[in-house]
Amino acid sequence: MTWLITGGAGYIGSHVVKAMTDGGESVVVLDDLSTGSKDRIPGTVPLEIGTVLDRELVDRVLREHAVTGIVHLAGKKQVGESVEKPLHYYYENVEGLRSVLEAAADAGVRRFLFSSSASVYGMPDVDLVTERTPCLPMSPYGETKLAGEWLVRAVGAAHGMATASLRYFNVAGAASPELGDDGIFNLVPMVFERLTAGEAPRVFGDDYPTPDGTCIRDYIHVEDIAAAHVAAARRLAEDASASLVLNIGRGEGVSVAEMVTTIQDVTGRREPAPAVVERRPGDPARVVASADLIRAELGWEARHDIRTMVASAWEGWCLRHPEAHV
DSSP: OEEEEETTTSHHHHHHHHHHHHTTOEEEEEEOOSSOOGGGSOTTSOEEESOTTOHHHHHHHHHHTTOOEEEEOOSOOOHHHHHHOHHHHIIIIIIHHHHHHHHHHHHTOOEEEEEEEGGGGOSOOSSSBOTTSOOOOOSHHHHHHHHHHHHHHHHHHHHTOEEEEEEEOEEEOOSSGGGSOOOOOSHHHHHHHHHHTTOOOEEEOSOSSSTTSSOEEOEEEHHHHHHHHHHHHHHHHHOTTOEEEEEESOSOOEEHHHHHHHHHHHHTOOOSOOEEEOOOTTOOSEEOBOOHHHHHHHOOOOOOOHHHHHHHHHHHHHHHOGGGGO
16 A cells, blocks of 8 residues: 655654655655755655645645555644744645545545644643543644544544544654754754854743643654554554544653753753743643553554653754754
């Protein structure tokens, strides 16, 4: 069978492409390259350039490559930007998904894997977030992911598709330096940027109800994310009635202060010391996944620890920022 991976030239998407091809799966990528890069895609993998909003293009790709399953990662993903541009996010993320699902249904595709996010939960007041934790997203981005899950489930039920929605927690790391995250939106690259510039890493608030006063998050290596996609894809191939919604996390919380210390140790840049600044609006004190369900359903569990994540991410950062070696 052949899997179409939308958004496969991006940071997470390229890792999914690598994991699936390494696992012997046949894949084709569709990406508009607005944030992705063709350099991330192996030469042996067909790359179709364009947007999932172009229904004629999606139809042609499904037909010409005899696609039998879809992994949908294409979309916009910046929380702050979604607050400023909600119409843009709903169009790109919800209408884009609708376009792909409609094309899939018309083409008889029977397997659909959706890239969701822990942002669907909002600010859960629980020690461990399970898939039964109420979803109360706090941004248009999170809303589009939750609406996407609903749409995937409904279309799957109506058209006989096996479906899965995977809720990622805080992604970091790289399988190789060339595949590293080139965005500066998450904690790890944000700290790299400050240290490279000789500036103090910023800690947004130290008065949360946590052991060290800083926010606690569940960080997951992007290779583990990719491995979860392979496991989910194989489950969908075997189980025509599957309708899954699963967290992808390690089930272990790491505070912002602990993560910054690990980054400083790995990079050898212990000065200047972190600077505490005001809290960011909407940051929950603790968001940590329960990974019990994905372990039970797919036999998957995370393999990489925090230090491995940071070290691999730093190698990728240094490749793109040679000044970081100084």
